[in-house]
Amino acid sequence: MATLATTVGLPRLLSALSGGEMVDLDRHLDAHGLLPSDRELDANGLLDLVERSGLRGRGGAAFPMATKLGAVRAARGPAIVVANGCESEPISAKDALLLHELPHLVLDGVELAARAVGAAEAIVAFETPNTAARMSLENALSERRAERIDSTRFSLFAAEERFLSGQETALVSQIDGGPPKPTFVPPRPTDRGVGRRPTLIQNVETLANLALVARYGAEWYRELGTDAETGSKLVTLAGAVENPGVYEIEFGTPLGALFAAAGGLSSELAGVLVGGYFGSWLPAAGVGALELSNEALGHHGAALGCGAVVALPARSCPVAETVRVAIYLATETAGQCGPCVHGTAAIARTLHGVAEGKASPTAFADLKRWAEELPGRGACHHPNGLAHFVSTALRTFKPQFADHARHGPCDGCAAEPVLTFPQPSPARP
Amino acid sequence: MTRLRVNPIGCVGHGLCAELLPEWIELDEWGYPIVDRESLPAGLEAHARRAADACPTLALLLQPD
Numbered sequence: 001m002a003t004l005a006t007t008v009g010l011p012r013l014l015s016a017l018s019g020g021e022m023v024d025l026d027r028h029l030d031a032h033g034l035l036p037s038d039r040e041l042d043a044n045g046l047l048d049l050v051e052r053s054g055l056r057g058r059g060g061a062a063f064p065m066a067t068k069l070g071a072v073r074a075a076r077g078p079a080i081v082v083a084n085g086c087e088s089e090p091i092s093a094k095d096a097l098l099l100h101e102l103p104h105l106v107l108d109g110v111e112l113a114a115r116a117v118g119a120a121e122a123i124v125a126f127e128t129p130n131t132a133a134r135m136s137l138e139n140a141l142s143e144r145r146a147e148r149i150d151s152t153r154f155s156l157f158a159a160e161e162r163f164l165s166g167q168e169t170a171l172v173s174q175i176d177g178g179p180p181k182p183t184f185v186p187p188r189p190t191d192r193g194v195g196r197r198p199t200l201i202q203n204v205e206t207l208a209n210l211a212l213v214a215r216y217g218a219e220w221y222r223e224l225g226t227d228a229e230t231g232s233k234l235v236t237l238a239g240a241v242e243n244p245g246v247y248e249i250e251f252g253t254p255l256g257a258l259f260a261a262a263g264g265l266s267s268e269l270a271g272v273l274v275g276g277y278f279g280s281w282l283p284a285a286g287v288g289a290l291e292l293s294n295e296a297l298g299h300h301g302a303a304l305g306c307g308a309v310v311a312l313p314a315r316s317c318p319v320a321e322t323v324r325v326a327i328y329l330a331t332e333t334a335g336q337c338g339p340c341v342h343g344t345a346a347i348a349r350t351l352h353g354v355a356e357g358k359a360s361p362t363a364f365a366d367l368k369r370w371a372e373e374l375p376g377r378g379a380c381h382h383p384n385g386l387a388h389f390v391s392t393a394l395r396t397f398k399p400q401f402a403d404h405a406r407h408g409p410c411d412g413c414a415a416e417p418v419l420t421f422p423q424p425s426p427a428r429p
Numbered sequence: 430m431t432r433l434r435v436n437p438i439g440c441v442g443h444g445l446c447a448e449l450l451p452e453w454i455e456l457d458e459w460g461y462p463i464v465d466r467e468s469l470p471a472g473l474e475a476h477a478r479r480a481a482d483a484c485p486t487l488a489l490l491l492q493p494d
Protein backbone atom coordinates (compact mmCIF):
# COMPACT_ATOMS: atom_id res chain seq x y z
CA MET A 1 0.00 0.00 0.00
CA ALA A 2 1.41 3.36 -0.90
CA THR A 3 0.62 6.71 -2.38
CA LEU A 4 2.00 8.81 -5.17
CA ALA A 5 5.01 10.40 -3.52
CA THR A 6 5.39 12.59 -6.59
CA THR A 7 2.17 14.52 -5.91
CA VAL A 8 2.55 17.37 -3.43
CA GLY A 9 -0.10 17.13 -0.72
CA LEU A 10 -0.42 13.35 -0.80
CA PRO A 11 -1.02 11.16 1.08
CA ARG A 12 -4.11 12.56 2.72
CA LEU A 13 -6.45 9.73 3.69
CA LEU A 14 -3.55 7.32 4.02
CA SER A 15 -1.15 9.68 5.80
CA ALA A 16 -1.42 7.96 9.20
CA LEU A 17 -0.95 4.40 7.92
CA SER A 18 1.29 2.39 10.13
CA GLY A 19 2.62 -0.69 8.41
CA GLY A 20 -0.45 -2.87 8.25
CA GLU A 21 -1.58 -2.30 11.85
CA MET A 22 -4.77 -0.58 12.93
CA VAL A 23 -4.04 3.09 13.62
CA ASP A 24 -5.18 3.51 17.22
CA LEU A 25 -6.86 6.59 18.65
CA ASP A 26 -3.65 8.17 19.96
CA ARG A 27 -1.91 7.85 16.66
CA HIS A 28 -4.99 9.01 14.79
CA LEU A 29 -5.26 12.14 16.95
CA ASP A 30 -1.51 12.77 16.61
CA ALA A 31 -1.92 12.73 12.85
CA HIS A 32 -5.17 14.68 12.51
CA GLY A 33 -6.10 16.28 15.84
CA LEU A 34 -9.55 16.35 17.42
CA LEU A 35 -12.73 16.72 15.44
CA PRO A 36 -14.21 20.22 15.60
CA SER A 37 -16.90 20.24 18.27
CA ASP A 38 -20.58 20.65 17.55
CA ARG A 39 -20.31 24.28 18.66
CA GLU A 40 -17.40 24.96 16.31
CA LEU A 41 -19.08 23.20 13.41
CA ASP A 42 -22.85 22.64 13.58
CA ALA A 43 -25.13 20.92 11.06
CA ASN A 44 -25.54 23.98 8.84
CA GLY A 45 -21.84 24.70 8.95
CA LEU A 46 -21.11 21.13 7.92
CA LEU A 47 -23.55 21.19 5.03
CA ASP A 48 -22.03 24.43 3.79
CA LEU A 49 -18.54 23.00 4.09
CA VAL A 50 -19.43 19.82 2.19
CA GLU A 51 -21.08 21.88 -0.52
CA ARG A 52 -18.03 24.12 -0.94
CA SER A 53 -15.61 21.20 -0.86
CA GLY A 54 -17.31 19.56 -3.85
CA LEU A 55 -17.09 16.18 -2.10
CA ARG A 56 -18.62 13.40 -4.19
CA GLY A 57 -19.46 9.79 -3.32
CA ARG A 58 -16.65 7.26 -3.65
CA GLY A 59 -18.80 4.12 -3.84
CA GLY A 60 -19.15 4.24 -7.61
CA ALA A 61 -21.71 6.80 -8.71
CA ALA A 62 -19.81 9.99 -7.74
CA PHE A 63 -23.01 11.62 -6.49
CA PRO A 64 -22.51 14.97 -4.69
CA MET A 65 -22.64 14.38 -0.94
CA ALA A 66 -24.19 17.78 -0.21
CA THR A 67 -27.25 16.92 -2.33
CA LYS A 68 -27.78 13.68 -0.43
CA LEU A 69 -27.34 15.40 2.94
CA GLY A 70 -29.95 17.93 1.84
CA ALA A 71 -32.41 15.19 0.85
CA VAL A 72 -32.10 13.40 4.19
CA ARG A 73 -32.47 16.65 6.11
CA ALA A 74 -35.60 17.50 4.13
CA ALA A 75 -37.22 14.09 4.75
CA ARG A 76 -39.54 13.62 7.72
CA GLY A 77 -38.70 11.43 10.68
CA PRO A 78 -35.63 10.55 12.73
CA ALA A 79 -32.72 10.05 10.33
CA ILE A 80 -30.10 7.30 10.48
CA VAL A 81 -26.68 6.98 8.85
CA VAL A 82 -25.30 3.86 7.17
CA ALA A 83 -21.60 3.67 6.36
CA ASN A 84 -21.26 1.34 3.39
CA GLY A 85 -18.09 -0.71 3.73
CA CYS A 86 -19.41 -3.79 1.94
CA GLU A 87 -17.04 -3.38 -0.98
CA SER A 88 -18.78 -6.16 -2.84
CA GLU A 89 -16.69 -5.43 -5.94
CA PRO A 90 -14.24 -8.35 -5.72
CA ILE A 91 -11.25 -6.56 -7.21
CA SER A 92 -11.47 -3.53 -4.91
CA ALA A 93 -9.57 -3.47 -1.60
CA LYS A 94 -9.65 0.18 -0.57
CA ASP A 95 -12.63 0.03 1.81
CA ALA A 96 -11.17 -3.00 3.55
CA LEU A 97 -7.94 -1.03 4.02
CA LEU A 98 -9.83 1.92 5.52
CA LEU A 99 -11.90 -0.23 7.86
CA HIS A 100 -9.03 -2.41 8.94
CA GLU A 101 -6.27 0.17 9.33
CA LEU A 102 -7.97 3.58 9.57
CA PRO A 103 -11.27 2.91 11.37
CA HIS A 104 -11.07 6.20 13.31
CA LEU A 105 -11.02 8.24 10.12
CA VAL A 106 -14.16 6.43 8.92
CA LEU A 107 -15.88 6.72 12.30
CA ASP A 108 -15.06 10.44 12.47
CA GLY A 109 -16.82 10.77 9.13
CA VAL A 110 -19.83 8.82 10.35
CA GLU A 111 -20.07 10.98 13.48
CA LEU A 112 -19.93 14.14 11.34
CA ALA A 113 -22.46 12.82 8.82
CA ALA A 114 -24.82 11.97 11.67
CA ARG A 115 -24.37 15.49 13.00
CA ALA A 116 -25.08 16.95 9.56
CA VAL A 117 -28.43 15.15 9.21
CA GLY A 118 -29.38 15.21 12.90
CA ALA A 119 -29.14 11.43 13.30
CA ALA A 120 -28.65 9.88 16.73
CA GLU A 121 -27.81 6.46 15.31
CA ALA A 122 -25.41 5.06 12.76
CA ILE A 123 -24.62 1.62 11.34
CA VAL A 124 -21.28 0.60 9.88
CA ALA A 125 -21.69 -2.24 7.38
CA PHE A 126 -19.09 -4.62 5.96
CA GLU A 127 -19.26 -8.11 4.46
CA THR A 128 -19.23 -11.08 6.82
CA PRO A 129 -15.85 -12.55 5.75
CA ASN A 130 -14.17 -9.24 6.58
CA THR A 131 -13.37 -10.15 10.18
CA ALA A 132 -10.38 -7.78 10.23
CA ALA A 133 -12.78 -4.88 9.70
CA ARG A 134 -14.99 -6.05 12.51
CA MET A 135 -12.08 -6.34 14.95
CA SER A 136 -10.70 -2.91 14.11
CA LEU A 137 -14.10 -1.28 14.32
CA GLU A 138 -14.81 -2.90 17.69
CA ASN A 139 -11.42 -1.77 19.02
CA ALA A 140 -11.85 1.72 17.66
CA LEU A 141 -15.35 2.07 19.07
CA SER A 142 -14.26 1.03 22.54
CA GLU A 143 -11.38 3.54 22.42
CA ARG A 144 -13.81 6.25 21.38
CA ARG A 145 -16.35 5.35 24.07
CA ALA A 146 -13.64 5.60 26.74
CA GLU A 147 -12.79 9.12 25.54
CA ARG A 148 -16.45 10.07 24.94
CA ILE A 149 -15.67 11.24 21.43
CA ASP A 150 -18.99 10.59 19.75
CA SER A 151 -22.53 11.73 20.33
CA THR A 152 -23.83 9.11 17.87
CA ARG A 153 -24.86 5.56 18.86
CA PHE A 154 -22.92 3.17 16.64
CA SER A 155 -23.68 -0.39 15.69
CA LEU A 156 -21.99 -2.80 13.32
CA PHE A 157 -23.65 -4.86 10.61
CA ALA A 158 -22.18 -7.87 8.81
CA ALA A 159 -23.77 -8.20 5.37
CA GLU A 160 -23.79 -11.29 3.16
CA GLU A 161 -20.89 -11.80 0.79
CA ARG A 162 -22.70 -11.17 -2.47
CA PHE A 163 -21.97 -8.88 -5.38
CA LEU A 164 -25.23 -7.07 -4.70
CA SER A 165 -24.76 -6.79 -0.95
CA GLY A 166 -23.46 -3.23 -1.06
CA GLN A 167 -26.13 -1.90 -3.43
CA GLU A 168 -27.85 0.61 -1.19
CA THR A 169 -31.41 -0.72 -1.19
CA ALA A 170 -30.11 -4.30 -0.86
CA LEU A 171 -28.11 -3.18 2.15
CA VAL A 172 -31.16 -1.51 3.69
CA SER A 173 -33.14 -4.70 3.10
CA GLN A 174 -30.53 -6.78 4.93
CA ILE A 175 -30.26 -4.40 7.85
CA ASP A 176 -34.04 -4.66 8.20
CA GLY A 177 -33.77 -8.46 8.33
CA GLY A 178 -34.56 -9.14 4.67
CA PRO A 179 -32.61 -10.75 1.83
CA PRO A 180 -29.66 -9.03 0.06
CA LYS A 181 -31.93 -7.91 -2.75
CA PRO A 182 -32.50 -4.41 -4.09
CA THR A 183 -35.93 -2.83 -3.81
CA PHE A 184 -37.70 -0.63 -6.32
CA VAL A 185 -37.18 3.11 -5.98
CA PRO A 186 -38.99 5.29 -5.12
CA PRO A 187 -38.99 5.35 -2.19
CA ARG A 188 -35.32 6.28 -2.08
CA PRO A 189 -33.43 5.41 1.09
CA THR A 190 -32.98 9.15 1.72
CA ASP A 191 -36.79 9.28 2.18
CA ARG A 192 -37.51 5.79 3.51
CA GLY A 193 -34.64 3.45 4.26
CA VAL A 194 -33.66 1.51 7.38
CA GLY A 195 -36.76 0.99 9.54
CA ARG A 196 -38.59 3.25 7.05
CA ARG A 197 -36.54 6.18 8.36
CA PRO A 198 -34.71 8.78 6.26
CA THR A 199 -31.35 7.11 5.67
CA LEU A 200 -28.04 8.57 4.62
CA ILE A 201 -25.96 5.85 2.95
CA GLN A 202 -22.39 6.77 2.12
CA ASN A 203 -19.38 4.79 1.11
CA VAL A 204 -16.76 4.59 3.88
CA GLU A 205 -14.17 6.40 1.70
CA THR A 206 -16.62 9.29 1.24
CA LEU A 207 -16.98 9.48 5.02
CA ALA A 208 -13.22 9.35 5.57
CA ASN A 209 -12.96 12.36 3.25
CA LEU A 210 -15.58 14.17 5.32
CA ALA A 211 -13.37 13.70 8.37
CA LEU A 212 -10.62 15.63 6.56
CA VAL A 213 -12.90 18.32 5.11
CA ALA A 214 -14.24 19.10 8.60
CA ARG A 215 -10.73 19.52 9.99
CA TYR A 216 -8.86 21.22 7.18
CA GLY A 217 -11.60 23.05 5.28
CA ALA A 218 -13.08 23.23 1.80
CA GLU A 219 -10.32 25.34 0.25
CA TRP A 220 -7.64 22.93 1.43
CA TYR A 221 -9.74 20.06 0.11
CA ARG A 222 -9.99 21.55 -3.37
CA GLU A 223 -6.25 21.98 -3.66
CA LEU A 224 -6.10 18.45 -5.06
CA GLY A 225 -8.09 17.13 -7.97
CA THR A 226 -9.91 18.92 -10.76
CA ASP A 227 -12.60 21.59 -10.56
CA ALA A 228 -15.35 19.01 -11.06
CA GLU A 229 -13.76 16.19 -9.05
CA THR A 230 -12.09 17.49 -5.96
CA GLY A 231 -9.69 15.82 -3.57
CA SER A 232 -7.98 12.47 -3.72
CA LYS A 233 -9.21 9.01 -4.65
CA LEU A 234 -8.23 5.60 -3.39
CA VAL A 235 -7.65 3.24 -6.27
CA THR A 236 -7.03 -0.48 -6.16
CA LEU A 237 -4.49 -1.48 -8.75
CA ALA A 238 -4.32 -5.15 -9.73
CA GLY A 239 -2.74 -7.26 -12.43
CA ALA A 240 0.55 -6.76 -14.24
CA VAL A 241 2.28 -4.18 -12.04
CA GLU A 242 5.25 -4.81 -9.77
CA ASN A 243 3.40 -3.75 -6.59
CA PRO A 244 -0.35 -4.22 -6.81
CA GLY A 245 -2.36 -2.64 -4.00
CA VAL A 246 -4.25 0.43 -2.87
CA TYR A 247 -2.92 3.84 -3.94
CA GLU A 248 -4.10 7.33 -3.13
CA ILE A 249 -4.07 9.57 -6.16
CA GLU A 250 -5.31 13.00 -7.05
CA PHE A 251 -8.24 13.01 -9.51
CA GLY A 252 -6.82 13.56 -12.96
CA THR A 253 -3.57 11.64 -12.38
CA PRO A 254 -2.44 9.90 -15.58
CA LEU A 255 -2.67 6.13 -15.46
CA GLY A 256 1.03 5.95 -16.40
CA ALA A 257 1.98 7.80 -13.19
CA LEU A 258 -0.07 5.31 -11.18
CA PHE A 259 1.70 2.41 -12.89
CA ALA A 260 5.04 4.08 -12.13
CA ALA A 261 4.12 4.48 -8.45
CA ALA A 262 3.40 0.77 -8.40
CA GLY A 263 6.92 0.00 -9.60
CA GLY A 264 5.97 -0.07 -13.26
CA LEU A 265 4.38 -2.73 -15.41
CA SER A 266 5.58 -6.28 -15.02
CA SER A 267 4.68 -7.30 -18.55
CA GLU A 268 3.22 -6.13 -21.83
CA LEU A 269 -0.51 -5.51 -21.53
CA ALA A 270 -3.47 -7.00 -23.35
CA GLY A 271 -5.70 -4.16 -22.11
CA VAL A 272 -6.79 -2.27 -19.02
CA LEU A 273 -10.04 -2.53 -17.08
CA VAL A 274 -10.99 0.75 -15.40
CA GLY A 275 -13.82 0.90 -12.85
CA GLY A 276 -14.04 -2.71 -11.72
CA TYR A 277 -16.52 -5.31 -12.96
CA PHE A 278 -19.04 -2.60 -13.91
CA GLY A 279 -16.21 -0.77 -15.63
CA SER A 280 -14.72 -0.38 -19.08
CA TRP A 281 -12.12 -2.32 -21.00
CA LEU A 282 -9.68 -0.03 -22.77
CA PRO A 283 -6.96 -0.89 -25.28
CA ALA A 284 -3.41 -0.98 -23.94
CA ALA A 285 -2.05 1.42 -26.57
CA GLY A 286 -1.74 4.94 -25.19
CA VAL A 287 -3.42 4.02 -21.92
CA GLY A 288 -0.62 5.61 -19.85
CA ALA A 289 -1.75 9.09 -20.86
CA LEU A 290 -5.33 8.45 -19.75
CA GLU A 291 -6.29 10.71 -16.83
CA LEU A 292 -8.10 9.14 -13.93
CA SER A 293 -11.11 11.40 -13.58
CA ASN A 294 -14.68 10.78 -14.63
CA GLU A 295 -14.51 13.77 -16.93
CA ALA A 296 -11.45 12.54 -18.84
CA LEU A 297 -12.53 8.90 -18.80
CA GLY A 298 -15.97 9.94 -20.01
CA HIS A 299 -14.45 10.89 -23.38
CA HIS A 300 -13.58 7.20 -23.75
CA GLY A 301 -16.99 6.00 -22.57
CA ALA A 302 -15.47 4.99 -19.24
CA ALA A 303 -15.83 6.01 -15.58
CA LEU A 304 -13.73 5.62 -12.47
CA GLY A 305 -16.44 3.79 -10.50
CA CYS A 306 -15.12 2.52 -7.19
CA GLY A 307 -11.56 3.08 -8.45
CA ALA A 308 -10.48 -0.46 -9.26
CA VAL A 309 -7.99 -0.68 -12.14
CA VAL A 310 -6.70 -3.93 -13.63
CA ALA A 311 -3.69 -4.11 -15.94
CA LEU A 312 -4.30 -7.31 -17.89
CA PRO A 313 -1.01 -8.96 -18.88
CA ALA A 314 -0.52 -9.95 -22.50
CA ARG A 315 -0.29 -13.64 -21.57
CA SER A 316 -3.91 -13.57 -20.32
CA CYS A 317 -6.86 -13.95 -22.63
CA PRO A 318 -9.26 -10.99 -22.42
CA VAL A 319 -12.04 -13.17 -23.84
CA ALA A 320 -11.68 -15.80 -21.12
CA GLU A 321 -11.40 -13.12 -18.41
CA THR A 322 -14.52 -11.33 -19.67
CA VAL A 323 -16.56 -14.52 -19.97
CA ARG A 324 -15.72 -15.68 -16.44
CA VAL A 325 -16.74 -12.35 -14.93
CA ALA A 326 -19.89 -12.16 -17.06
CA ILE A 327 -20.92 -15.60 -15.81
CA TYR A 328 -20.14 -14.58 -12.23
CA LEU A 329 -22.20 -11.37 -12.55
CA ALA A 330 -25.07 -13.24 -14.20
CA THR A 331 -25.19 -15.73 -11.34
CA GLU A 332 -25.09 -12.87 -8.82
CA THR A 333 -28.33 -11.18 -9.92
CA ALA A 334 -30.94 -11.00 -7.23
CA GLY A 335 -33.21 -13.02 -9.51
CA GLN A 336 -36.20 -10.75 -9.24
CA CYS A 337 -36.43 -8.73 -12.47
CA GLY A 338 -37.30 -10.60 -15.69
CA PRO A 339 -35.16 -8.56 -18.08
CA CYS A 340 -32.11 -8.83 -15.80
CA VAL A 341 -32.47 -12.54 -15.06
CA HIS A 342 -33.02 -13.54 -18.71
CA GLY A 343 -30.79 -10.88 -20.28
CA THR A 344 -27.71 -11.42 -18.12
CA ALA A 345 -28.03 -15.21 -18.44
CA ALA A 346 -28.37 -14.98 -22.21
CA ILE A 347 -25.34 -12.69 -22.45
CA ALA A 348 -23.23 -14.98 -20.27
CA ARG A 349 -24.33 -18.13 -22.10
CA THR A 350 -23.71 -16.63 -25.52
CA LEU A 351 -20.32 -15.23 -24.55
CA HIS A 352 -19.35 -18.64 -23.23
CA GLY A 353 -20.35 -20.15 -26.57
CA VAL A 354 -18.17 -17.61 -28.38
CA ALA A 355 -15.19 -18.39 -26.17
CA GLU A 356 -15.61 -22.11 -26.82
CA GLY A 357 -15.86 -21.62 -30.58
CA LYS A 358 -19.46 -22.81 -30.49
CA ALA A 359 -21.22 -19.53 -31.14
CA SER A 360 -24.38 -19.32 -33.20
CA PRO A 361 -24.09 -17.21 -36.36
CA THR A 362 -26.15 -14.47 -34.68
CA ALA A 363 -24.11 -14.43 -31.46
CA PHE A 364 -22.48 -11.02 -31.90
CA ALA A 365 -25.66 -9.37 -33.14
CA ASP A 366 -27.58 -10.88 -30.20
CA LEU A 367 -24.98 -9.70 -27.69
CA LYS A 368 -25.06 -6.18 -29.09
CA ARG A 369 -28.87 -6.04 -28.96
CA TRP A 370 -29.10 -7.44 -25.42
CA ALA A 371 -26.43 -5.06 -24.16
CA GLU A 372 -28.38 -2.16 -25.63
CA GLU A 373 -31.79 -3.33 -24.41
CA LEU A 374 -30.82 -4.23 -20.88
CA PRO A 375 -29.71 -1.00 -19.16
CA GLY A 376 -32.37 0.67 -17.06
CA ARG A 377 -34.70 -2.33 -17.11
CA GLY A 378 -33.85 -3.76 -13.71
CA ALA A 379 -34.62 -2.44 -10.26
CA CYS A 380 -30.93 -1.72 -9.73
CA HIS A 381 -27.94 -0.91 -11.92
CA HIS A 382 -26.57 -4.45 -11.96
CA PRO A 383 -27.69 -5.19 -15.53
CA ASN A 384 -26.38 -1.79 -16.69
CA GLY A 385 -22.99 -2.61 -15.23
CA LEU A 386 -22.79 -6.04 -16.83
CA ALA A 387 -23.96 -4.71 -20.20
CA HIS A 388 -21.33 -1.98 -20.11
CA PHE A 389 -18.55 -4.35 -19.08
CA VAL A 390 -19.41 -6.74 -21.90
CA SER A 391 -19.90 -4.17 -24.62
CA THR A 392 -16.58 -2.46 -23.88
CA ALA A 393 -14.91 -5.90 -24.02
CA LEU A 394 -16.51 -6.69 -27.39
CA ARG A 395 -15.37 -3.31 -28.72
CA THR A 396 -11.84 -3.35 -27.32
CA PHE A 397 -11.07 -6.99 -28.07
CA LYS A 398 -13.04 -7.39 -31.29
CA PRO A 399 -10.36 -9.43 -33.12
CA GLN A 400 -9.85 -11.74 -30.14
CA PHE A 401 -13.59 -12.44 -29.83
CA ALA A 402 -13.85 -13.08 -33.57
CA ASP A 403 -10.88 -15.41 -33.34
CA HIS A 404 -12.41 -17.43 -30.50
CA ALA A 405 -15.74 -17.67 -32.29
CA ARG A 406 -13.93 -19.25 -35.23
CA HIS A 407 -11.24 -21.35 -33.55
CA GLY A 408 -12.23 -21.83 -29.91
CA PRO A 409 -9.96 -21.38 -26.88
CA CYS A 410 -6.49 -19.83 -27.30
CA ASP A 411 -3.31 -20.48 -25.30
CA GLY A 412 -4.11 -17.57 -22.94
CA CYS A 413 -7.46 -19.10 -21.99
CA ALA A 414 -5.65 -21.50 -19.67
CA ALA A 415 -3.66 -18.76 -17.89
CA GLU A 416 -4.46 -18.21 -14.23
CA PRO A 417 -7.40 -15.78 -13.91
CA VAL A 418 -6.49 -12.17 -13.15
CA LEU A 419 -10.08 -11.10 -12.54
CA THR A 420 -11.04 -13.15 -9.51
CA PHE A 421 -14.20 -13.40 -7.43
CA PRO A 422 -15.54 -15.42 -4.52
CA GLN A 423 -16.63 -18.89 -5.62
CA PRO A 424 -20.37 -19.22 -5.16
CA SER A 425 -20.94 -21.77 -2.44
CA PRO A 426 -23.63 -24.36 -3.12
CA ALA A 427 -25.22 -23.51 0.22
CA ARG A 428 -26.28 -20.13 -1.03
CA PRO A 429 -29.89 -19.78 -2.15
CA MET B 430 -45.75 15.64 -18.54
CA THR B 431 -45.63 11.98 -17.65
CA ARG B 432 -43.41 9.03 -18.38
CA LEU B 433 -44.13 5.33 -18.26
CA ARG B 434 -41.98 3.14 -16.09
CA VAL B 435 -42.06 -0.54 -15.23
CA ASN B 436 -41.41 -1.86 -11.75
CA PRO B 437 -39.37 -4.86 -12.93
CA ILE B 438 -39.69 -6.61 -9.56
CA GLY B 439 -43.47 -6.61 -9.89
CA CYS B 440 -43.70 -7.26 -13.63
CA VAL B 441 -44.37 -10.89 -14.52
CA GLY B 442 -44.17 -10.43 -18.26
CA HIS B 443 -47.80 -10.94 -19.22
CA GLY B 444 -47.35 -8.60 -22.10
CA LEU B 445 -50.83 -7.20 -21.67
CA CYS B 446 -49.47 -3.66 -21.60
CA ALA B 447 -47.81 -4.08 -24.99
CA GLU B 448 -51.12 -5.21 -26.43
CA LEU B 449 -52.90 -2.17 -25.06
CA LEU B 450 -50.18 0.36 -25.89
CA PRO B 451 -48.21 -0.95 -28.85
CA GLU B 452 -47.24 2.63 -29.82
CA TRP B 453 -45.12 2.90 -26.70
CA ILE B 454 -44.33 -0.61 -25.45
CA GLU B 455 -42.76 -3.57 -27.19
CA LEU B 456 -41.82 -6.93 -25.73
CA ASP B 457 -38.38 -8.49 -25.60
CA GLU B 458 -37.90 -12.12 -26.57
CA TRP B 459 -38.82 -13.26 -23.05
CA GLY B 460 -42.05 -11.30 -23.02
CA TYR B 461 -40.91 -8.42 -20.82
CA PRO B 462 -41.84 -4.89 -21.81
CA ILE B 463 -39.42 -2.40 -23.32
CA VAL B 464 -40.97 0.97 -22.65
CA ASP B 465 -40.15 4.16 -24.54
CA ARG B 466 -38.46 6.45 -22.00
CA GLU B 467 -39.51 9.73 -23.60
CA SER B 468 -42.32 11.78 -22.09
CA LEU B 469 -45.67 10.52 -23.29
CA PRO B 470 -47.30 12.59 -26.01
CA ALA B 471 -50.54 14.12 -24.71
CA GLY B 472 -52.61 11.98 -27.04
CA LEU B 473 -51.34 8.77 -25.49
CA GLU B 474 -51.76 9.59 -21.80
CA ALA B 475 -55.28 8.23 -21.49
CA HIS B 476 -54.26 5.00 -23.23
CA ALA B 477 -51.23 4.71 -21.00
CA ARG B 478 -53.39 5.11 -17.92
CA ARG B 479 -55.67 2.36 -19.17
CA ALA B 480 -52.70 0.06 -19.76
CA ALA B 481 -51.37 0.80 -16.28
CA ASP B 482 -54.74 0.02 -14.72
CA ALA B 483 -54.92 -3.23 -16.67
CA CYS B 484 -51.55 -4.55 -15.51
CA PRO B 485 -52.36 -7.51 -13.26
CA THR B 486 -49.51 -6.73 -10.85
CA LEU B 487 -49.79 -2.93 -11.06
CA ALA B 488 -46.19 -2.88 -12.26
CA LEU B 489 -46.72 -0.30 -14.99
CA LEU B 490 -46.37 3.16 -13.51
CA LEU B 491 -47.13 6.64 -14.75
CA GLN B 492 -44.68 9.07 -13.26
CA PRO B 493 -44.60 12.83 -13.54
CA ASP B 494 -41.27 14.11 -14.97
Ligand SMILES: Cc1cc2nc3c(=O)[nH]c(=O)nc-3n(C[C@H](O)[C@H](O)[C@H](O)COP(=O)(O)O)c2cc1C
Pocket residue numbers: 056057058059060061062063084085086087088089163164165166167168169201202203204206207380381382
Ligand atom coordinates in the same frame (compact mmCIF):
# COMPACT_ATOMS: atom_id res chain seq x y z
C1 LIG C 1 -24.62 -3.92 -7.72
C2 LIG C 1 -24.13 -2.77 -6.90
C3 LIG C 1 -23.23 -3.00 -5.86
C4 LIG C 1 -22.78 -1.95 -5.06
N1 LIG C 1 -21.89 -2.22 -4.07
C5 LIG C 1 -21.42 -1.20 -3.30
C6 LIG C 1 -20.49 -1.45 -2.26
O1 LIG C 1 -20.09 -2.59 -2.03
N2 LIG C 1 -20.05 -0.41 -1.51
C7 LIG C 1 -20.49 0.88 -1.75
O2 LIG C 1 -20.08 1.80 -1.05
N3 LIG C 1 -21.38 1.15 -2.73
C8 LIG C 1 -21.85 0.14 -3.51
N4 LIG C 1 -22.76 0.41 -4.48
C9 LIG C 1 -23.25 1.80 -4.61
C10 LIG C 1 -24.33 2.08 -3.57
O3 LIG C 1 -25.58 1.68 -4.11
C11 LIG C 1 -24.42 3.56 -3.17
O4 LIG C 1 -24.52 4.32 -4.33
C12 LIG C 1 -23.23 4.05 -2.37
O5 LIG C 1 -22.99 3.27 -1.24
C13 LIG C 1 -23.49 5.48 -1.93
O6 LIG C 1 -22.36 6.02 -1.28
P1 LIG C 1 -21.48 7.18 -1.89
O7 LIG C 1 -22.43 8.22 -2.48
O8 LIG C 1 -20.72 7.72 -0.74
O9 LIG C 1 -20.63 6.58 -2.95
C14 LIG C 1 -23.23 -0.62 -5.30
C15 LIG C 1 -24.12 -0.39 -6.36
C16 LIG C 1 -24.55 -1.44 -7.16
C17 LIG C 1 -25.51 -1.14 -8.28
Ligand code: SF4
Pocket residue numbers: 164181182183332333334335336337338340341377378379380381382383437
Ligand atom coordinates in the same frame (compact mmCIF):
# COMPACT_ATOMS: atom_id res chain seq x y z
S1 SF4 D 1 -31.89 -5.68 -11.75
FE1 SF4 D 1 -31.11 -7.76 -11.51
S2 SF4 D 1 -29.71 -7.61 -9.81
FE2 SF4 D 1 -30.94 -5.74 -9.76
S3 SF4 D 1 -32.67 -6.22 -8.41
FE3 SF4 D 1 -33.32 -6.78 -10.44
S4 SF4 D 1 -32.81 -8.95 -10.68
FE4 SF4 D 1 -31.68 -8.17 -8.94
Ligand code: SF4
Pocket residue numbers: 435439440441442443444445446447460461462483484485486487488489
Ligand atom coordinates in the same frame (compact mmCIF):
# COMPACT_ATOMS: atom_id res chain seq x y z
S1 SF4 E 1 -48.92 -5.89 -18.09
FE1 SF4 E 1 -47.74 -5.54 -16.19
S2 SF4 E 1 -46.93 -7.56 -15.67
FE2 SF4 E 1 -47.60 -7.67 -17.81
S3 SF4 E 1 -45.77 -7.19 -19.01
FE3 SF4 E 1 -46.87 -5.27 -18.73
S4 SF4 E 1 -45.97 -4.40 -16.87
FE4 SF4 E 1 -45.37 -6.54 -16.91
